[in-house]
Amino acid sequence: MVPRRDDSLPTIRCGMVGFGMIFDETYRPVFETRADHPLYTPATGPVAIQLAAVASRTGVRAARYLESAAGQRHPFANFAGPDAVQRLLESGVDVVCVATPDDRHFAPARAALEAGKHVLIEKPSVLSLAELDELTQLANQRGVLAKVVYHKLADPDHKKLRTLYHDGILQHVNNGYCSLLEPKSISGSQFAEWIRGRNPATYVAVHYLKLIDFSFGPTWSLHRITATGQRGLVGPADGPTWDSVQLQVVYQYPDGREAAFDIHTSWVTPENFPGYVEQEVQFRFDNAVWNAHQRKRGVEVTVENRTPGELKYTPNYHYNGTFLEPWGERTQRGYGIEVIERFFQEVAFVEYGGPAPERSQRLHQMRALTYNDLSADRRCVAIVQALEAILAKAASGVPGCVVKVNTPAGGLVLYEPGNVTPLVLYAPRV
Numbered sequence: 001m002v003p004r005r006d007d008s009l010p011t012i013r014c015g016m017v018g019f020g021m022i023f024d025e026t027y028r029p030v031f032e033t034r035a036d037h038p039l040y041t042p043a044t045g046p047v048a049i050q051l052a053a054v055a056s057r058t059g060v061r062a063a064r065y066l067e068s069a070a071g072q073r074h075p076f077a078n079f080a081g082p083d084a085v086q087r088l089l090e091s092g093v094d095v096v097c098v099a100t101p102d103d104r105h106f107a108p109a110r111a112a113l114e115a116g117k118h119v120l121i122e123k124p125s126v127l128s129l130a131e132l133d134e135l136t137q138l139a140n141q142r143g144v145l146a147k148v149v150y151h152k153l154a155d156p157d158h159k160k161l162r163t164l165y166h167d168g169i170l171q172h173v174n175n176g177y178c179s180l181l182e183p184k185s186i187s188g189s190q191f192a193e194w195i196r197g198r199n200p201a202t203y204v205a206v207h208y209l210k211l212i213d214f215s216f217g218p219t220w221s222l223h224r225i226t227a228t229g230q231r232g233l234v235g236p237a238d239g240p241t242w243d244s245v246q247l248q249v250v251y252q253y254p255d256g257r258e259a260a261f262d263i264h265t266s267w268v269t270p271e272n273f274p275g276y277v278e279q280e281v282q283f284r285f286d287n288a289v290w291n292a293h294q295r296k297r298g299v300e301v302t303v304e305n306r307t308p309g310e311l312k313y314t315p316n317y318h319y320n321g322t323f324l325e326p327w328g329e330r331t332q333r334g335y336g337i338e339v340i341e342r343f344f345q346e347v348a349f350v351e352y353g354g355p356a357p358e359r360s361q362r363l364h365q366m367r368a369l370t371y372n373d374l375s376a377d378r379r380c381v382a383i384v385q386a387l388e389a390i391l392a393k394a395a396s397g398v399p400g401c402v403v404k405v406n407t408p409a410g411g412l413v414l415y416e417p418g419n420v421t422p423l424v425l426y427a428p429r430v
Contacts, residue, residue: 009038010045010352012344013052015093015117017085017108018100019061021190022122025320026151027051027097028065029332030340035073039344043353049344053077053091055084055108089115095347097340098122101194102202106131109146113138118145118350120343124206125377128385129412129426136375143359145350145366146374147343152207153214153371154335154342156318157292161283162215170290173216174257176283178208179264183276187234187243187267195234199391200265201227201245202384208263208281209249209380214371216251220259222379222430223252225386225403228394233268240395243268249383274300274313343372382412382430389414389425405430 014031016023034049051074054062059080066075079087085108089096096112098105098121106126112119113135125148126132139146152158164170182204187195227247235241244266251259269278279294295314307313315321320334346366353362370376386403393401393416400417403425407413412426 009048010348011048011050012095012347012351013050013093014344015053015055015088015091015096015112016051017055017088017096017098017112018122019054019056019065020099022099026336026340027099029320029337030344032073033332034341034344039341039348041345041349041353044345044348045352047344047348047352050074051076052093053079053088055079055088057081057084059084085111089117093117094351095120095344101191101198103127103194103198106135109135110138113142113144113146116142116144118147118347120147120149120340121374122149123210124148124202124381124384125374126381127202127388129378129381129428129430132374132377132381139374143363145343145347145363147346147372148374148377149339149343150207150210150214150372151319151336151339152211154339156335157297158211158215161211161290161292164290165215170283170285170288172286173259174284174286175259176212176261176281177264178205178211178261178281179278180204180207181244181265181269181273181275181278182267183269183271183273184233184267185271191267195241195267197240199229199242199245199387200267201229201242201247201263201387201391203265203267205245205247205263205265205387206380206384208261209383210377211281212249212261213379216259217379220251220253222382222405223250223258224405225249225383225390226401227387227390228399229391231395238395240392242391245387245391247383247387272308274308276308276312276314277316339372378430382426385425386412386414389423 031051038046038048040046053076056062059078062078066078077091089111095118098108102124105121109119109121135146227245229242229245231237231239231242233243247263249261275295281292283290294316298314298316300314303311318334320336322332324330350362350366367373390401398416401414403412403414405412406429409422410424410427411430414423414425
């Protein structure tokens with residue numbers, strides 16, 4: 001076994017921007033595990049992963065974690081306040097992970113890339129194609145990786161779906177339906193501080209947008225986007241904060257056939273709903289139908305006075321779970337954690353996977369991974385930008401808008417009912 005905190009090992013020092021629920025569920029287990037067991041691949045050998053600095057608005061949660069882990073984990077610098085990100089960047093980190101609310105991703109990611117740091121951003125990476133263009137250009141100029149977390153691509157069900165499609169067993173997807181419903185505690189308490197003016201589709205529909213785009217592309221082109229939704233529970237019925245959203249995305253094949261996907265999201269599901277987070281997908285092919293349901297594939301458990309509060313009736317241990325292994329070791333694992341560890345493997349490969357003069361080739365190889373590279377996120381970000389514009393129009397009293405893609409008027413163009421003058425959201429081709 002590699003000794004814990006071996007200072008002789010090459011080390012990736014990580015800075016964490018944001019220290020909330022996402023950190024606790026996925027990043028924390030990575031850092032805690034890798035404090036004892038460095039990453040290892042044949043190309044790099046052992047590489048230590050160290051949480052070196054945290055930037056957040058108040059620093060309270062990070063301070064609490066430092067206190068609870070005193071003497072057990074490597075300490076990190078805890079920066080808070082308006083200049084926290086800048087101080088984190090100046091502290092000597094190699095990588096920056098951005099796990100802030102979705103409308104606060106761009107600024108810290110841009111600052112990190114400008115400083116020459118590798119960057120990992122929680123989904124959605126950014127909210128507009130102009131922001132995506134800027135980050136992609138910065139990553140190219142600075143010679144670093146810029147990646148985005150889409151952990152559902154590593155879900156065993158979704159990996160099997162893509163495998164069957166890639167191998168020609170599932171042939172020509174025609175349409176699909178995806179749903180992700182979260183309890184009121186998400187919007188009412190866990191994320192209540194930042195959801196004003198936001199919507200659940202931008203927050204979680206992107207998982208399915210990437211699943212569809214990555215699994216079934218690139219033989220088609222993004223064609224048009226429409227959306228509607230409901231308000232009145234999380235915020236005023238005439239305000240900009242949405243309880244639930246129904247999004248439709250249409251792709252077009254070269255022969256003119258269309259494939260339509262409906263994605264329903266909500267963060268006002270009743271707290272006592274047995275699934276806690278309800279997730280399902282259905283895709284229809286020329287020769288097949290694929291159905292997957294997170295609750296129905298797993299475990300049901302009831303524990304007196306502990307479910308459905310502390311424990312869930314239908315936990316998703318594929319995503320994340322704590323285990324006592326048969327050999328006595330306690331671990332936390334799942335695809336939500338694996339995808340973050342994979343990013344660190346990619347960084348380690350770029351920096352330590354061979355001779356220094358060959359770094360550019362290794363960087364190019366890791367950038368070619370379209371499952372997470374920012375340059376491959378264009379269609380997902382285009383849909384997010386269109387969705388946000390459509391919902392903003394609806395909140396201002398103009399429902400029923402449609403956004404068309406790569407038209408003579410521009411790359412992303414919004415059309416209002418009864419208005420012949422389109423609004424160009426993004427002029428270049430998507």
